[in-house]
Amino acid sequence: MTDDKALTPRSEDFSAWYNEVVQRAELADHSPVRGSMVIRPWGYGIWENMQRALDDMFKETGHENAYFPLLIPMSFIEREKEHVEGFKPELAVVTHAGGKELDEPLVVRPTSETVIYAMYAKWVQSYRDLPILLNQWANVIRWELRTRLFLRTSEFLWQEGHTAHATDEEAQEETLRMLGVYRRFMEEWIAMPVVTGLKSDSEKFAGAVRTYTCEAMMQDLRALQAGTSHHLGQNFSRQFDLTFQTEHGEEEYAWNTSWGVSTRLVGAMVMTHGDDAGIVVPPKLAPVQVVIVPIYRKEDQRAAVVEKAEELKTRLGEQGMRVRVDDRDHLNPGAKFYEWERKGVPFRIEVGPRDLEKGQVVLVKRVTAEGEDRKEFLPEGQAVAELSARLDAFQKELLERARARRETHSHRGAGSIEEVGEILDSSGGFVYTGWSGDPSVEERIKAETKATLRCIPDPDFRSETPPERCVGGERATSEVLWARAY
């Protein structure tokens, strides 16, 4: 199925562009089930590459994978007061099973703190059993009325890490370690720069003591929360009797952390790098990094160019690149070009009869900077020798481009709520100001500008001269980041 109709340009309607590009790049499709999506092979291939990279990083930092039940008794969810308040409106509930009404309804997990810490309570006796450092790859359900593919769906795929520690300090270290893992992953793999920092009380996870977040800027200059890491303190261990005997023989509650990222990251990638021709997949995540399109008019030319394409594929594949030859006969080259551009493959190689004669290939880069050639004629040997380095360079360019955009659209110096509103109305983006810590300022900003407090940024992201006044007028106790968000 090909579809050469142009996409709605981003500048015209970013939201329409997003919906179209996700479906026409065959990342995902709406399903007949309200609020749920189907992740198609191209989208799932990107997610698999994300999973593998994250999983390696989790294992390098000492974590193991496990699997906990999908269905959780309602009474478990209700045990932690803030937790149930946060999640109750979004729960999907199984009331009947095996042909009977259940004595106690079961909740399809919206997140797994409750059932996981109940199990840890069974496994932990002494400080020697700590820390427990587990992760699970799973599906979760949070009922949503207004859904968008990848960004907000009733069901999504994610990983949730859950750890238990003997001390508050260790749990805090773990919370920050995983925040750092997320930041590194988003920068190095998705080529998506993020601002890390602490959530305010009103934005933190239901049941957490502290929530840290990675905030990314999309091309429409809105913020997207891309991942969170929570210090849960002893909130859950108290409810689930997760105690341990210390070295000195005392009984204490363990300290927990949890942290997660989801298939939302695929949407974040789309909105960070995509253009009016389609999505752009960073080389490290691309299921196909190089597509080779053999060009021929007559049937007697076909064999030679397809053979050359296959040979190139082998030579590039031997260097570890993921390469596909598109030798479909019922599509003309132009249709193939459009399709692979829409799907965001980083490089395309074209080989035709004349290229064969000259020992050259045509190399086309998915995204070029001003003044850079999009299409190059390269001696075949040079193309084979350089392509791996060009993929690396492309990966870096995408990150730099996104970082430059974020810097261009980060505003510092607003001194009042009105100024915050003016900046957001006139140019959008990230607005850094002082804050007194007063939640009523958050409420006023939300009401007047539709922006939320995205985070209290980590030192890396703070202004050189910290603002002294809160936009609400009081003395500032911290610098914060405001933005309109997904």
Place this chain on the structure above:
Amino acid sequence: MTDDKALTPRSEDFSAWYNEVVQRAELADHSPVRGSMVIRPWGYGIWENMQRALDDMFKETGHENAYFPLLIPMSFIEREKEHVEGFKPELAVVTHAGGKELDEPLVVRPTSETVIYAMYAKWVQSYRDLPILLNQWANVIRWELRTRLFLRTSEFLWQEGHTAHATDEEAQEETLRMLGVYRRFMEEWIAMPVVTGLKSDSEKFAGAVRTYTCEAMMQDLRALQAGTSHHLGQNFSRQFDLTFQTEHGEEEYAWNTSWGVSTRLVGAMVMTHGDDAGIVVPPKLAPVQVVIVPIYRKEDQRAAVVEKAEELKTRLGEQGMRVRVDDRDHLNPGAKFYEWERKGVPFRIEVGPRDLEKGQVVLVKRVTAEGEDRKEFLPEGQAVAELSARLDAFQKELLERARARRETHSHRGAGSIEEVGEILDSSGGFVYTGWSGDPSVEERIKAETKATLRCIPDPDFRSETPPERCVGGERATSEVLWARAY
């Protein structure tokens, strides 16, 4: 947590042994949710190795992964008549979500034919869009009253392949191709020989035209269905309007297949290879293939032996082996030996101060044949050089041992239902007989002997001289395999 109490011997109570060994090897644990289990890191690590091997085999045979919704409208499940009859009693049903009663109840998927073929119908227009060759890794729920860890739980993890083809022949080829993949995986990775063959009508998948199965023999001589591959014909494509335009411009229904294996395979591995000391994990699946235990009495000996252990780990790791050094201080070596034996690690290396002096290590093999040394003193260099080959040999020995056991307990020549019963009562195992194709013979055998028709074996497994008479007395039209089964 260690626990040195001996396991119930298999000969005394196989079922009790199984339950104990699964929990004490830390493969899985009962969860507070009825019928659901928690897969612990050791069990999940084995499942991850299974997944990776299968996933590679699926991709080599042209399949891609995708993801479809967990919740399926009840009306979808009801569309294929036999399908709903088969699954209705086991469904878990979401009736409420987002704080409201749903207009239409949603079923937690017991399998995904219905929603997947509904999507294929949307994606397929012409023969050019075929075949579709997708797989998904997912959790499913089939409500069970009597559950057993890994073997029968309300929730389990599995993969389900779903394909659509332009012709009946192609679908049949695919069905058999995937049966072959399963057989190869079970033999080469789980070291578990299987009999492949066709299910009788009474045992086939609800909605299939033909179901093929892999049947393995457990150590208690009962059969376990380890994986199935279904030719679905046009049963689902008719219900979900999955049509395509042929090369000649005609509209036709597509032909489907589906095939799956699950975490049940972890249970199959336990019951195939485990012994009274614990489980035995085939080297190719073992999260840890070699555990190194440093032995020391005094603190001043510790540094040198731990350093040697780490050095050995590095040298073995460089050859691609998965190695762990167990340098926990609060356990004595004996407790560590028991623990890793219980967890089924193929080889253990011990290094003590005297071994250091002599430049040797102690190598202990998890399972030995009669007359073979369990414990060997080997020059260090020899151990490092040979261990990889010894792991390969161990993998093969496990398969051969299981195959020999199956052959010993396979019985041919029974001519009547009474004889089948006598064989099963006196020795158990697999019984091959002739069959007329009459389902009433299956019913009588089930009533009188508790055995079921496991399959009509593929040529590889048939008797040299095919039986001429059915055990029911009529002329035999095929040879079949009977067994008491899980």
